[in-house]
Structures are given as C-alpha cells and as structure tokens.
Amino acid sequence: MGEISFLARLSGALLVCVHLLHCALGQVRYSVQEEMPPGSFVGDILKDLGLEFKRLTTGKARVFTASGREYVGLDRDKGHIVVKERMDREVLCSSAISTCSISFEIIFENPIELYRVTVEILDVNDNSPAFPKGEIQLEISESASAGARFSVESAVDPDVGLNGIQSYSIHPTDHFSLKTQSRAGSGKKVELVLQTPLDREKEEHVYLTITASDGGTPKRSGTVKIHVIVLDINDSPPIFEKDDYRLSVPENTAKGALLLTVNATDADTASNAHIGYYFEHTTPKIRELFSIDASTGEVRLVGELDFEEGSVHEFKIQAKDQGGLSDSSEVVIEVTDVNDNAPKITLMSFSNTLPENSPPGTVVAMINVQDSDSEENGKVTCLIDRSLPFRTESSLNNYYSIVTDSSLDREQMAEYNITITAKDGGQPPLFNTKTLLVKISDINDHLPQFEHESYNAYITENNSPSLSLLSVKANDADLGANARISYFLEDKDLNGALASTLVSIDSVSGMLYALKSFDYEQVKSFSITVKAQDGGSPPLSTNTTVNFIIQDQNDNAPQVLYPVQTGGSLVAEMVPRSAEVGYLVTKVVAVDVDSGQNAWLSYKLQKATDRALFEVGLQNGEIRTVRQVTDKDAVKQKLTVVVEDNGQPSRSATVNINVAVADSFPEVLSEFTDFTHDKDYNDNLTFYLVLALAVVSFLFIVSIIAILSVKCYRWRHERMFYKSGANLPVIPYYPPLYADVGGTGTLQHVYNYELCGTADSRKSDIKFVPSSSQSVLSVDLGGIKTAPRQNKHTVDPDVDIEQKPPNTDWRFTQNQRPGPSGAAATPEVAVGTGPWPNPPTEAEQLQALMAAANEVSEATNTLGPGTMGLSTRYSPQFTLQHVPDYRQNVYIPGSTATLTANPQQPQQALPRLRSLPPSLNHQRPRHLPARRSPPRRRRSKD
Numbered sequence: 001m002g003e004i005s006f007l008a009r010l011s012g013a014l015l016v017c018v019h020l021l022h023c024a025l026g027q028v029r030y031s032v033q034e035e036m037p038p039g040s041f042v043g044d045i046l047k048d049l050g051l052e053f054k055r056l057t058t059g060k061a062r063v064f065t066a067s068g069r070e071y072v073g074l075d076r077d078k079g080h081i082v083v084k085e086r087m088d089r090e091v092l093c094s095s096a097i098s099t100c101s102i103s104f105e106i107i108f109e110n111p112i113e114l115y116r117v118t119v120e121i122l123d124v125n126d127n128s129p130a131f132p133k134g135e136i137q138l139e140i141s142e143s144a145s146a147g148a149r150f151s152v153e154s155a156v157d158p159d160v161g162l163n164g165i166q167s168y169s170i171h172p173t174d175h176f177s178l179k180t181q182s183r184a185g186s187g188k189k190v191e192l193v194l195q196t197p198l199d200r201e202k203e204e205h206v207y208l209t210i211t212a213s214d215g216g217t218p219k220r221s222g223t224v225k226i227h228v229i230v231l232d233i234n235d236s237p238p239i240f241e242k243d244d245y246r247l248s249v250p251e252n253t254a255k256g257a258l259l260l261t262v263n264a265t266d267a268d269t270a271s272n273a274h275i276g277y278y279f280e281h282t283t284p285k286i287r288e289l290f291s292i293d294a295s296t297g298e299v300r301l302v303g304e305l306d307f308e309e310g311s312v313h314e315f316k317i318q319a320k321d322q323g324g325l326s327d328s329s330e331v332v333i334e335v336t337d338v339n340d341n342a343p344k345i346t347l348m349s350f351s352n353t354l355p356e357n358s359p360p361g362t363v364v365a366m367i368n369v370q371d372s373d374s375e376e377n378g379k380v381t382c383l384i385d386r387s388l389p390f391r392t393e394s395s396l397n398n399y400y401s402i403v404t405d406s407s408l409d410r411e412q413m414a415e416y417n418i419t420i421t422a423k424d425g426g427q428p429p430l431f432n433t434k435t436l437l438v439k440i441s442d443i444n445d446h447l448p449q450f451e452h453e454s455y456n457a458y459i460t461e462n463n464s465p466s467l468s469l470l471s472v473k474a475n476d477a478d479l480g481a482n483a484r485i486s487y488f489l490e491d492k493d494l495n496g497a498l499a500s501t502l503v504s505i506d507s508v509s510g511m512l513y514a515l516k517s518f519d520y521e522q523v524k525s526f527s528i529t530v531k532a533q534d535g536g537s538p539p540l541s542t543n544t545t546v547n548f549i550i551q552d553q554n555d556n557a558p559q560v561l562y563p564v565q566t567g568g569s570l571v572a573e574m575v576p577r578s579a580e581v582g583y584l585v586t587k588v589v590a591v592d593v594d595s596g597q598n599a600w601l602s603y604k605l606q607k608a609t610d611r612a613l614f615e616v617g618l619q620n621g622e623i624r625t626v627r628q629v630t631d632k633d634a635v636k637q638k639l640t641v642v643v644e645d646n647g648q649p650s651r652s653a654t655v656n657i658n659v660a661v662a663d664s665f666p667e668v669l670s671e672f673t674d675f676t677h678d679k680d681y682n683d684n685l686t687f688y689l690v691l692a693l694a695v696v697s698f699l700f701i702v703s704i705i706a707i708l709s710v711k712c713y714r715w716r717h718e719r720m721f722y723k724s725g726a727n728l729p730v731i732p733y734y735p736p737l738y739a740d741v742g743g744t745g746t747l748q749h750v751y752n753y754e755l756c757g758t759a760d761s762r763k764s765d766i767k768f769v770p771s772s773s774q775s776v777l778s779v780d781l782g783g784i785k786t787a788p789r790q791n792k793h794t795v796d797p798d799v800d801i802e803q804k805p806p807n808t809d810w811r812f813t814q815n816q817r818p819g820p821s822g823a824a825a826t827p828e829v830a831v832g833t834g835p836w837p838n839p840p841t842e843a844e845q846l847q848a849l850m851a852a853a854n855e856v857s858e859a860t861n862t863l864g865p866g867t868m869g870l871s872t873r874y875s876p877q878f879t880l881q882h883v884p885d886y887r888q889n890v891y892i893p894g895s896t897a898t899l900t901a902n903p904q905q906p907q908q909a910l911p912r913l914r915s916l917p918p919s920l921n922h923q924r925p926r927h928l929p930a931r932r933s934p935p936r937r938r939r940s941k942d
Contacts, residue, residue, distance in 0.1 A: 030081065031120040034089040039082050042072055042119060045106060046079035049115060053079055059108030064348055066370045071102055072119060081117065089121045090158035094310070098160060105368075105399075109349060112366055114396055125163040125216025129155040131224035132281045138192070139229045139324030142200040149179065150192040151318075151326055153281050155212035155222050166215035170208055176228075178210065189328075192226070200230040229324075236267035237325030238275045240317075244330035251307040252338045259290070262297040264319030264327055271322040280318035280328050290333075292317060299331065307337040308372035339377040339426025344370045345434040348399075356410040356440045364390065365402040365436055369422045377426040384420055390438075392420075402436070410440040411477045442479035444536025450474045450544040457512070460551045461520040469503065472510040472544065474532035484535040485510075489528060490543070499528045503548070512546065520552040521593045554598040554647025560655045562589040572658035575637075577629045585614065588621035588655060590643040600646035606654065607640040614659070616641055623657065633661050 030043040046053060055061070056076045063074050073084035093100030101120040107113070132153050140150060157165045168190055170178040175196050181189040190210070198206070208226035213219055241263050249259060266273040277297040279287065289303035290313070297317070313333045320326035350365040371378040382392050382400045389406040402418060416438045423431040450472060457470040476483040487510045491500045504513050510530075526548050533541035563573075563586060573586045592599040603621040608614055613633060615626045623639065637659040644652040 027116040027118065029118045029120065031122055032083065032087075033122045033124050034087050035124060035126055036083045036087070038084055038086065042081040042083060043117075044079060045074070045081050045115075045117070049106075051079075055108060059110055059113070061106060061108050063104055064107050064368070065102075065104040066344075066346065066368060070104070072104065072117075074106065081119075087121055089123050090127065092121060107348060107366075112349060112363055112401065114399060116396070123160050123163050125159055125214060125218075125220060127158045127163075128220035129157040129165045129212035129214055129222035131155045131210075131212070131222055133224065135225040135227060137227045137229065139231045140194070140198060141231045141323060142198045144194050144198060146194055146197055148194040150194070151328060152190045152192055152210060152224075152226065154188055154190040155224070156281065157212070157214050157220075157222075159214060159216065162215035164214055165212050167213050169211045169213070171211070172208065175206055176208060198228075198230045204230050206230065231323060236272070236321075238264040238266045238319040238321050238327045240264045240319060240327050240329035242329060244332060246332045246334070248334045248336050249301070249305060250336050250338055251305040252340060253301055253305055255301060255304065257301045259299045259301055259333065260331070262292075262299065262317050262319070262329060262331070264297070264329075266321045266325070268321060268323060268325075272325075274322045275319050276321075278318045278320065280316040282315045286313060286315045289313065290315070305335050307335045307374070308341065311335050311337075337374045337377060339373055339424065339428075339430060341372040341377075342430040342432045343380045343422035343424050344372075345420060345422050345432055346370070347434065347436075350436060352437065353439050353441050354404070354408065355443055356408045357443050357445070358404055358408060360404050360406055362404045363401050364404065364418070364438055367400050367402070367420065367434070369398050369400060371422075371424045373424065373426065377424055379425040380422050381425075382420060382422050384418055388416055388418060390416070390418055408440050410442050410479070411446065413440065415439045442482055444478055444482040444534060444538070444540060446477040446482075447540045448474040448476045448485050448532040448534055448542045450532060450542060452544070454544060455546045457546060457548050458551055459514065459518055459548055461518050461553050462555055463514055463517055465514055465516055467514045469512045469514055469548070470546065472505075472512070472530055472532075472546065474510070474542065474544075476534050478534065478536065481535040485532050486535070488531045488533065490531055492529065494526045494528075495523070502526070503528060505530060518550050520550045520595065521556065523550055525549045552595045552598055554594055554645060554649070554651055556593045556598075557651040558590045558592045558601055558643040558645055558653045560588065560590045560643060560653055562587070563655065563657060565655065572660045573623075574660050574662060575625065575629060576663050577631060577633075577661060578663070579625055579629045581625055581627055583625040583629075585623040585625065585659060586657060588616070588623065588641050588643065588657075590621065590653065590655075592645050594645065594647065598645055598647040602644050602646070604642045604644065605639065606642040607638075609634060609637045609639070613637070614639060629661055635660055635662050637661055 028043070028045070028048050032040070032042050045051075046056070056074075056079055061074055061076065063070055063072065065071075069085075071083070071085045071087050072081055074080075075082050087102075089100050092102065099120065100123075101118050103116060103118045106115040106117055108115075136152060138150055138152075140148075155165055155168075157163070165188070168178050168180050168188075170176060170192070173195070175194060175198060177193045177195050179191045179193050181191070192208070206226075206228035208228065209223055210226060211221050211223045213221040245260055245262060247260055262277060264275050264277070266275055276294045277292055278294060279292060289301065289305065290299055291302045292299050297319075299317070311334065313335070315331055316328050317331055318326050318328045346368040348366045348368055349363075351363075354362065354364060367382070369380045369382055371380050380398065382394070384390055384392055384402065389404060389408060390402055391405040393401045393403055395401065400420075402420070418436045418438060420434045420436065421431055422433075423429050451474070455470055455472055459467075459469060472487065474485050474487075476485055486507045487505050488507065489499055489503070489505050491498050494502065500515075502515055502518075504515055505511065506513070510532075512530075528546050528548070529543050530546055531541050531543050533539050575583065575585055588603055590601055590603075592601055601621075602618050603616045604618070605611070605614065605616045605623075610633060613625060613627060613629070614623055614637070616623050621641070621643070623641070639657040639659060641655050641657060642652050643655070644650050
C-alpha cells in the first residue's frame with residue numbers, strides 16, 4: 001500500500017506540473033493532462049525558445065500539423081501554447097501504448113523558422129472499469145470439486161498505469177472466491193474458484209457480483225452479475241494447444257484470407273466434448289477486421305488492414321464445451337508495412353509573386369512532405385525541374401524550401417510553373433506532384449526605346465498653327481506604370497528662339513504640333529530633342545532627335561533690283577535714233593527669295609508705247625530693240641515689264657521703264673516734266689484718297705451725332721413746354737432726313753416747315769413750306785470750262801435771311817486758274833493747263849485735301865447730287881490739269897471768303913445764319929419759322 005500511495009502522489013505531481021525539453025534541433029517537449037478544456041495552458045513558447053514577444057507578430061507565428069487537426073493552438077497575445085481542442089488519450093492512442101504524444105510545428109516567417117513541439121498526453125482516471133456484459137451466465141456441474149476454477153471475462157479499463165484495473169472482488173463468498181493472474185499482453189485473467197462443492201438439489205442457481213476497481217484517485221469500479229447454473233457432471237474443460245497465437249500479416253492481404261486456425265481439446269466425451277470457438281472480450285474494430293468459425297476455429301480477414309492505422313491487433317478466443325467449461329487463448333496479429341501510400345505534399349508558406357530583382361536564395365515556398373509508410377517506404381525525396389531557376393533546400397526532416405537559384409527577368413519569362421515531385425523509397429516507388437504558379441513582378445529596369453533613332457518631318461511653310469507635324473513613338477519592355485511613357489520637349493535655344501515656342505508635344509500620344517507659322521526664308525530647318533520618360537520610380541528616360549525641314553512655298557513675289565523705282569526723280573534710258581536691231585537698252589534685274597522653281601524668273605513685256613520697237617529676254621531680262629529706230633518714233637517711250645516666277649500659282653512684279661529715243665539730252669529734257677508728273681501722281685494718289693475718305697467719314701459721323709443730340713434736346717424741351725395745358729394735343733415729331741447715303745454721299749432732300757403755337761394755346765399748327773431748289777453744278781470733264789446753272793426758288797417772306805447770296809459765276813479767272821502763279825495764258829499753253837513750276841509737295845497736297853474735307857462738312861445738308869462727288873474728281877478722265885495749284889488762293893464756293901497764302905491779306909469772315917432771339921419763344925401768338933436748312937452752296941468739282 002505504501003508503494004501504491006507513492007506512485008499516486010508522483011502521478012498527481014506529473015498531472016499538475018508541465019515540463020519542457022529543449023532539443024538540440026529546435027524541438028520542445030511539453031506534457032499535458034488529457035481532457036483539459038480549450039484554452040488551458042500548455043507551455044510558454046517564447047520563454048522556452050528564447051524569443052522576443054514582437055517576433056510573434058512580425059513572424060506571423062502559427063501552428064502547423066501534418067494531420068490537419070489541431071489539438072493545440074498558439075495564443076499570440078501571451079506567447080503561450082494552449083489547448084485548442086479537448087484531447088482524449090484513449091481515442092488518440094491505444095491502451096497498449098504506455099506513452100501517448102502528439103507533435104506539431106511552430107512556423108515563423110520573415111525569416112522562416114521552424115520549431116518542432118511534442119506534447120505528451122498524460123492519462124487521468126476518466127474511465128471506469130467495464131465488463132463486456134452486464135450479466136455472465138455460468139453452467140457448473142455439481143460434480144465440480146472444491147478448488148475448481150471457472151474463467152470469467154475480465155473487465156476493461158482504457159486508462160493506463162495506476163488508473164487501470166488494479167483489483168477484483170467478489171460478493172458473496174459462500175461458494176466461490178476470486179483469483180486473478182497476469183498474463184502476456186494486457187489485462188489479467190480472472191477466475192472463479194469453487195470453495196465448497198455445489199449441490200444442485202439444494203441450490204440450482206447461484207448469483208454473484210464481481211467488482212473491478214482501478215487505482216486512480218478517486219477510485220472507479222465496475223461490476224458484473226454472475227449467474228451460476230448448476231449442471232450435472234462435466235468435469236473436464238477445453239484446453240487450447242497454445243496459450244497465445246502470434247503471426248505477421250502484410251497490410252495488403254486480401255479480404256477473406258485465412259489467417260490461422262485455433263484448436264482446443266476436451267477430455268470429456270459426447271456432448272461435453274463438443275467445443276465451440278468464440279471471440280472473448282473484443283472491440284467492434286476487431287470484429288470489423290476478423291471473423292472466427294465457431295465449429296472449426298478458423299480466423300479469417302474480413303476487413304482491410306492498414307499498417308498506418310494499426311500495426312498490432314490483439315484479441316482473445318474462447319473455447320467452450322457443452323458442459324459450460326471453457327478456456328481462452330490470446331491471438332496477436334502483427335501487420336507488416338507495404339508501400340501503399342504515396343507521399344503527401346502540404347504547402348506551408350508560398351509567395352506567388354516575386355520581384356524580378358530577387359537575389360538568388362530568396363525563399364519562394366515552404367512545403368512539408370509526409371509518407372505514412374515506414375522505413376524505406378516512408379523515406380521521401382523532393383525534386384523540381386533543374387531547367388527552372390529554382391532549387392530545393394531542406395533544413396529539417398520532411399521540410400523543404402523552394403528558393404531561387406539564379407537571377408530572374410520578367411521580360412524573358414513572366415511566370416513559372418514549378419512542379420514539385422515527392423518520391424518515396426519503396427519498390428516500386430510511389431510519388432506525388434504539386435504545381436506552384438509563381439508570377440514575376442516587374443521593376444523599372446528597361447529604358448524606353450524609340451522606334452527610330454531620329455525622325456525627319458517635312459513642313460510646308462506658312463502652315464497654320466496647331467498643325468499636326470509628326471508622331472514619335474517609344475516602347476518600354478516593362479509593365480504597368482513602368483511602361484507608361486510620357487513625352488517631353490527639352491527646351492533649348494534655336495537661333496534665338498526656344499524650342500517650346502516653335503512646337504509642342506502631346507505628352508501621352510507623342511504627337512508634335514506647330515505653335516507658329518514657319519517661314520522658309522527665315523528658318524529652313526531646325527532640330528529638337530524629345531525625351532520619352534516612363535512612370536517608374538525612379539523614372540528612366542531616352543532622348544531622340546526630331547529634324548524639321550521647312551519646305552518652300554511660292555509666297556514671295558519677285559523683287560526688282562534694277563532699274564530702281566524712285567519716288568520723285570526721273571530715271572530714263574536713252575536710245576539713240578541710230579541704234580541698230582538688237583541694241584541693248586537696259587536690263588531688268590530681279591530676285592526671288594523663294595527657292596527652287598519658285599525662284600525661277602521669266603521676263604515678259606506687258607505694255608509698251610510701241611511694241612514693235614522693243615523686246616525683253618525671257619530668261620535674262622535684257623531689253624533690246626527688235627527693229628531699226630526711225631525718226632517717226634516718239635521720243636517718250638514707256639515700257640512695263642512683268643517679272644514672273646515659276647511657282648504654282650505664280651507671283652509677279654512689274655517695273656516701269658522710261659525710254660527716251662533721242663540723240664541729244666535737250667531733246668529729252670522737254671519730255672522730262674511729263675514723266676515726273678505722271679509718276680508722282682500715280683505714287684501719291686492712293687494714299688491721299690484713302691486719307692481724305694477717312695477724314696470725311698469721321699467728320700460726317702460726328703456731325704450726325706451732334707445733330708441727333710440737339711434734336712433730342714429740343715424735342716424733350718418742347719414736350720415739357722406743351723404739357724402745361726391739360727388737353728393740349730401732342731405735336732407729332734417729324735425727324736428730318738439728315739442724310740441719304742448713296743453714291744454721292746450728300747443729302748438729297750430738304751424739308752422746310754413753320755410751327756405756330758403758344759404756351760397756353762389748346763391748338764398748334766404746323767405748316768410745311770416747299771423745299772428750296774437745289775443748285776446743280778455740271779463739270780466739263782474736258783477741263784475747258786465750267787458752266788454754272790442756278791434754279792430760282794421761292795423764299796418765304798417771313799424768314800429773315802441775311803446771308804449773302806452765292807456768286808453765280810464759278811469760272812476761274814485768268815489769275816485764278818491752275819498754273820504758275822501770275823502766269824498768263826499763251827497761245828501755246830491753254831489757261832490752267834501749263835506745267836507746274838515745281839511739283840506740289842505731300843504737305844501741300846494734304847492741306848488741299850483737308851480744305852476740301854472742311855467744305856464737305858459745312859455743306860452736307862445743302863449739296864445736291866453730284867456737288868461733292870469725289871468719284872468725279874478722281875475718275876480716270878480727271879487729269880492733273882484739273883488740279884488747282886493749292887499754293888495759290890483757295891476759294892470756298894458759296895462764300896465771299898477767299899483763303900489766300902498771303903498772311904498779310906485779311907480774309908472775309910464766313911457768313912453765319914442769324915438765329916432767332918430767344919424772346920420770340922415766349923411771345924404768343926406769333927408764327928415762328930421752323931428749323932430751316934441753310935441755302936445750298938454750289939461747289940465746283942475741284
């Protein structure tokens with residue numbers, strides 16, 4: 001009893017304490033009692049491994065079991081190994097095994113580390129002894145003598161050690177006692193020993209109770225009822241030939257195979273010697289695997305053996321005769337392993353995406369390979385294709401790492417299929433495969449590459465801005481943002497202009513656009529640098545050169561270099577009358593700033609005084625005589641030469657050449673004035689005409705605005721005046737037609753009316769007066785004389801007009817005609833038609849035009865059609881002989897005033913209409929004349 005008490009205390013200490021064992025290869029061993037609730041503490045893994053607490057988080061620590069069922073877990077918050085699922089030692093391990101344990105691995109990542117942990121499951125007394133049957137029936141002959149023994153099926157307790165069955169007791173003890181005997185295998189042999197002979201006549205049935213007790217704390221027990229039937233004499237029990245039977249059976253043995261035949265003998269005869277064979281105290285698993293023939297004792301395989309599930313099977317066979325005597329024997333069947341399990345590959349950790357710049361030795365995946373077979377059949381080797389840039393490494397048994405073996409390049413191979421082959425050492429070997437898809441992620445390791453080293457773009461000059469010029473294209477072998485290319489211009493100085501001011505580029509498409517219109521004559525070509533930059537970090541870039549060649553257009557007319565076209569001096573070529581045919585008069589020299597055929601010039605004679613006398617060389621521009629000069633040829637010859645280029649369309653320039661056919665200079669001098677006069681007139685006519693029209697238009701618009709403002713003011717004043725009467729009707733307002741803008745630019749109609757009204761009068765009267773007659777001045781375009789015409793008109797006697805009537809004679813006197821100052825007419829030169837002593841200067845002509853504009857502004861409302869038509873003055877028939885000498889006296893038609901160039905001469909003031917006194921507006925009743933237009937002034941065309 002002392003020894004049992006010591007063992008009980010030792011077992012209790014082992015149940016409370018948890019011990020650990022550090023192995024040299026990173027193994028830790030713990031022990032824990034079975035049936036512990038989930039969350040129960042098993043061990044402090046951080047303390048036992050010497051790790052820091054943050055390693056649990058950074059390493060993503062987790063528990064891995066090969067079987068896939070996790071009985072324990074990892075508490076990351078505390079770093080403890082805890083019970084995850086309730087463990088039953090009797091389920092996990094056979095009762096024949098003294099030590100029961102489970103193993104698993106703790107996996108850490110970054111870097112990957114493995115620690116093997118073994119947890120021993122300690123038995124607790126959680127099972128009570130149990131008999132196979134609740135009641136056992138025994139038939140005992142009454143002839144049985146004292147000391148006879150009768151076997152009883154022993155109780156079963158799944159617990160081990162002290163928690164297993166320790167003792168048996170029987171009650172009552174009148175006829176029987178109990179004897180136990182240890183035997184090979186497990187359990188004890190229980191026998192009833194007859195103490196006193198049975199007497200069927202006194203007691204036909206005997207009832208006993210057998211109690212089986214274990215050694216746990218507290219103790220557990222189980223009972224079975226024994227019903228003893230007293231029979232007549234059968235005093236010889238069956239006896240097996242062997243106390244136990246042992247054999248080895250391969251796990252691939254076919255169903256129905258005969259394993260062994262048991263045999264027992266009985267010394268009795270007749271029915272008492274007839275023996276039957278039965279399983280004694282077997283588990284359902286044994287009955288699923290094996291069967292026994294009751295009459296022959298043949299044991300056959302009815303299920304499938306699996307070495308991995310159980311390598312040893314033990315059971316008892318009972319031989320029983322008809323008299324109820326029996327014997328039992330132990331059968332032990334050992335299952336031998338065969339290579340019937342292929343290796344199992346379990347992926348523990350896997351990085352399916354790998355950067356292409358990963359160095360050799362980078363861990364891609366970690367796998368666990370298990371083979372349930374034993375010895376050579378369970379030895380596994382792991383292989384992958386050697387052509388791949390990967391290899392396998394093994395740091396622990398059955399654990400392999402897949403690492404990179406060489407550098408990677410996504411542009412050559414974007415992904416790899418790694419086939420892992422696990423092969424055992426059996427004969428024949430079995431294998432299993434698993435394929436991992438590893439994608440190689442891109443890094444920015446490739447520069448953008450342009451499709452061409454350089455680009456040439458041809459642009460026709462005078463292009464429109466925003467014209468698409470050229471598209472550049474670059475490719476990048478990278479992926480995603482690393483291959484997203486943007487285009488930029490490198491700004492640099494191009495002959496004083498920045499590249500960014502000439503062209504622009506679309507950063508996405510690479511299309512180049514013009515920012516300005518190019519001129520071939522200024523820039524014939526230029527080059528820019530385009531940079532293609534990817535979107536990597538850091539970005540990579542490549543440059544290319546784009547050459548722009550400007551193509552010429554025919555946008556420049558030829559320019560005549562000789563003869564020079566001067567503004568005021570005469571340039572003339574002299575041809576002697578003795579000139580022969582082909583005489584070189586002069587040569588027209590012209591250039592064209594264009595290029596190519598746009599600059600090929602040809603010369604043609606457009607106009608000539610005598611076309612039969614001169615010709616122009618088509619290519620050289622030389623003007624030569626084509627016939628002999630005669631005395632009948634005019635002295636003054638004017639040639640117009642057209643210079644044309646060869647462009648499409650062609651452009652041209654004209655040059656006027658004055659040629660004097662004479663033998664002496666005095667003969668040429670008589671014609672010199674006409675040349676100069678015509679030239680000056682043609683050169684300055686357009687400028688002064690435009691200036692005069694602009695001034696007249698401006699003064700006309702100002703006059704219209706002023707008249708409208710005065711009329712509006714007077715109309716509002718009259719409205720306020722007439723509103724003093726309650727029932728005074730409103731006088732309608734008839735706006736005068738100030739201007740009827742037509743071809744002449746003058747007012748065509750004049751309206752006169754009289755207004756009669758008072759401040760308090762209830763009625764008002766408006767009386768229209770016939771319009772005054774219009775004076776029309778006819779001009780003889782021949783310039784010989786001017787005939788005035790005057791129409792008489794009726795003047796309203798109520799109107800007081802103090803203006804001096806205009807002079808009816810508009811003809812110039814001899815001293816007033818154009819010509820030299822004070823020069824009189826001669827028979828050779830008509831009055832007013834002689835040559836100017838000196839051509840009028842530009843200032844003098846401008847003064848004359850301004851004076852004419854002033855006259856127009858004063859007489860706008862009185863001039864009739866044709867009185868101030870500039871078209872007549874500057875018509876083709878109007879020659880210089882009609883232009884007066886503005887350095888002489890200037891006359892204003894319709895007025896007695898004369899503007900003279902003599903500052904000492906007093907000038908008569910211009911007449912002015914006398915307005916009505918303001919007092920007349922307040923006298924009533926009285927007829928007040930309405931606003932009346934002043935008399936028209938007659939003006940000459942000049």
